[in-house]
Amino acid sequence: MDTIKTEERVTVLAQFRKDILAGLQAEPKFMQAKYFYDQAGDLLFQQIMKMDEYYLTNAEMEIFVKQSGDIANLIARESSSFDLIELGAGDATKSIHLLTELCNRDLEFSYFPIDISAQMVAHLEDFLPRQLPGLSIKGLNGDYFEMLDKGIALSNRRKVVLFMGGNIGNMDVEEAKEFCRKLNNSLSKGDLLIIGFDLKKEPKQILAAYNDAKGITAAFNLNLLSRINRELDGDFELQNFEHYACYDPESGACKSYLISLKAQAVHIAGETIHFAPFEAIYMEISQKYSLQEIEAIAVATGFHGKHRFFDAQKYFVDAVWLVD
Ligand SMILES: C[S@@+](CC[C@H](N)C(=O)[O-])C[C@H]1O[C@@H](n2cnc3c(N)ncnc32)[C@H](O)[C@@H]1O
Incomplete structure (x- = not known):
């Protein structure tokens, strides 16, 4: 070992x-x-x-604190069991609200947080089961796609992928498209992607x-x-x-x-x-993206979906995309 x-x-x-x-x-x-x-x-x-100054966290936090119920409704619309795979989970301070909502509904699911930081994965495996007793969790430490392939191979349940925190913002537009295309290829028809984008706003x-x-x-x-x-x-x-x-x-x-x-x-x-x-x-x-630019990425990479969750100030959006 x-x-x-x-x-x-x-x-x-x-x-x-x-x-x-x-x-x-x-x-x-x-x-x-x-x-x-x-x-x-x-x-x-x-x-x-x-x-x-870092408005992004509060904006997306507000979305997950106030609207996790609605996001959970979309996930639970399909009654089958699923795996929730989070790419770049970090300390999961925002996704814990969605996890709580899903656990409260007694849905059959496992949570696979992926992160390149071994400390973060170890922290989540220790911390989350204490916060959410009964949560089935398996952390995957490594790079996004290597771990996604591992996570996907763990079961044949449908997949719900979370990619939030504006992580996609750390790619330029062409890289973001390529990333979404690769994600789409790894997933199957009917799987969901919940993806956060920081929106264009006051430049200062x-x-x-x-x-x-x-x-x-x-x-x-x-x-x-x-x-x-x-x-x-x-x-x-x-x-x-x-x-x-x-x-x-x-x-x-x-x-x-x-x-x-x-x-x-x-x-x-x-x-x-x-x-x-x-x-x-x-x-x-x-x-940073406009809503039209986000829609164009979805269309170009094999996703569709009209559900979008905004904070009150419309600083940030979490879009829910379905694999075509
Ligand atoms: C900007 S933080 C966001 C964390 C969390 N998603 C949130 O919204 O609060 C990015 C996280 O992604 C992880 N990360 C960055 N690049 C990665 C990669 N290539 N593969 C896996 N994890 C990565 C980092 O370790 C970090 O925890």
């Missing part, structure tokens, strides 16, 4: 090394957002979710959510450099990099960068990476 765990850790670390070096040797430089979530990254993200409000006054988002981005230093024997000097966020209201892309404040060389896993003064590392996209 321990040997398997050690082998898994070695594979995960080798992939991390490969992806980080590929991103930093590319032109322009980039990093993959999924690597933000080590133990410190999980904690920083929990702080981000509580920030005044969007930018503030990724450029908070206390610098928590900056710390979240810089934490990935600390992770590289620790896990890949790197020597990033964090004070030589600055977080920069910008929002383009036309495309809806809000992008975060780390800017090298001077010419410098950084050593990572035995390789040397050179930075020019003010060279940027592209860290993350948070894509």
